[in-house]
Amino acid sequence: MILNAENVDKSFGRKKAVDGVSLNIKAGTIHGLLGSNGAGKTTFMKVLSGIYKADKGTVRYDTHNVFENTDVKSDLMFIHDIPYFFRGARLSDMARFYRSMYPNFSDKRFNQLAEHFKLSPKVQLSSLSKGMKRQASFILAFSSRPKVMLLDEPFDGLDPIIRRQVKNIMLQDIANHNMTVIASSHNLREMEDLCDSVSIMHHGKLLFHRELSDIKGTHCKLQMAFKTLPDASFYKDLGVVQQSVKGRIVTCIIKGDLEHIEEKVTKYNPLMYDILPLTLEEIFAYEMGEQGYEISNIIVE
Numbered sequence: 113m114i115l116n117a118e119n120v121d122k123s124f125g126r127k128k129a130v131d132g133v134s135l136n137i138k139a140g141t142i143h144g145l146l147g148s149n150g151a152g153k154t155t156f157m158k159v160l161s162g163i164y165k166a167d168k169g170t171v172r173y174d175t176h177n178v179f180e181n182t183d184v185k186s187d188l189m190f191i192h193d194i195p196y197f198f199r200g201a202r203l204s205d206m207a208r209f210y211r212s213m214y215p216n217f218s219d220k221r222f223n224q225l226a227e228h229f230k231l232s233p234k235v236q237l238s239s240l241s242k243g244m245k246r247q248a249s250f251i252l253a254f255s256s257r258p259k260v261m262l263l264d265e266p267f268d269g270l271d272p273i274i275r276r277q278v279k280n281i282m283l284q285d286i287a288n289h290n291m292t293v294i295a296s297s298h299n300l301r302e303m304e305d306l307c308d309s310v311s312i313m314h315h316g317k318l319l320f321h322r323e324l325s326d327i328k329g330t331h332c333k334l335q336m337a338f339k340t341l342p343d344a345s346f347y348k349d350l351g352v353v354q355q356s357v358k359g360r361i362v363t364c365i366i367k368g369d370l371e372h373i374e375e376k377v378t379k380y381n382p383l384m385y386d387i388l389p390l391t392l393e394e395i396f397a398y399e400m401g402e403q404g405y406e407i408s409n410i411i412v413e
């Protein structure tokens with residue numbers, strides 16, 4: 113475990129932005145922290161990266177406390193959703209600053225990335241567009257080679273091509289340098305393709321934390337056509353957690369592994385059946401529904 117939060121609280125005045133959150137992040141993985149506006153994602157990531165002190169609870173990086181610990185500061189990097197650069201700074205000025213903060217800063221990488229993203233080190237950062245500022249902040253971050261990157265809504269404002277390139281560099285750093293990434297987002301679908309694990313925050317609390325490899329095999333989605341629609345015992349027998357019926361077509365989300373489910377379904381003699389891809393949103397909709405939450409109120413697509 114590289115980052116470990118135990119029962120973390122963080123309030124601003126009477127507003128409890130983070131409320132009893134515990135989370136473990138494994139080294140070399142990407143974790144997606146999802147939630148609606150004001151859920152507490154940024155505040156929690158700032159506590160994780162040692163920018164804010166938790167009012168209660170502990171945050172550890174390996175075995176070290178993160179807050180005001182200079183030994184771990186150079187391993188953790190928090191990247192704001194709105195890039196911040198010194199007034200009047202050029203890209204090369206910011207590189208000098210990051211070089212002084214991060215001992216693993218690579219000049220070779222900085223030059224390669226600046227060329228790749230077609231940003232001159234001499235460029236005045238205040239003259240750049242929002243998306244280009246984001247690119248500049250990624251150049252600086254990837255050149256700094258932190259062990260853990262905490263990214264606040266990292267892909268907002270990037271066009272699809274740059275978005276893909278940034279993700280590729282990130283994945284390379286994870287594969288080659290065992291970097292760990294925690295990224296906040298509103299977009300479950302984007303996180304689904306990228307992350308090893310995801311969690312959902314809502315009103316300061318962490319509602320779910322799941323390894324994607326675990327949940328993908330736990331549910332299946334089947335579409336079946338019947339000559340005569342099955343009765344309630346069919347749904348019970350199969351362990352159906354969600355169903356919709358249109359004419360004689362039944363679409364179900366079923367808990368369990370596919371092999372067992374197919375075995376059971378065939379006993380009911382469907383005219384045909386098809387296995388459909390199951391999205392994370394569908395799994396969460398069910399799991400959160402069970403706990404009394406409506407996912408559409410929590411995650412916005």
Ligand SMILES: Nc1ncnc2c1ncn2[C@@H]1O[C@H](COP(=O)(O)OP(=O)(O)OP(=O)(O)O)[C@@H](O)[C@H]1O
Binds near residue numbers: 152
């Ligand atoms: N510096 C601050 N001072 C006072 N209140 C704050 C501060 N930072 C955050 N908050 C409050 O804490 C709550 C959580 O905010 P936070 O920025 O962590 O949410 P978020 O999940 O990152 O939201 P978004 O998706 O909109 O960025 C909000 O109610 C916000 O108003």
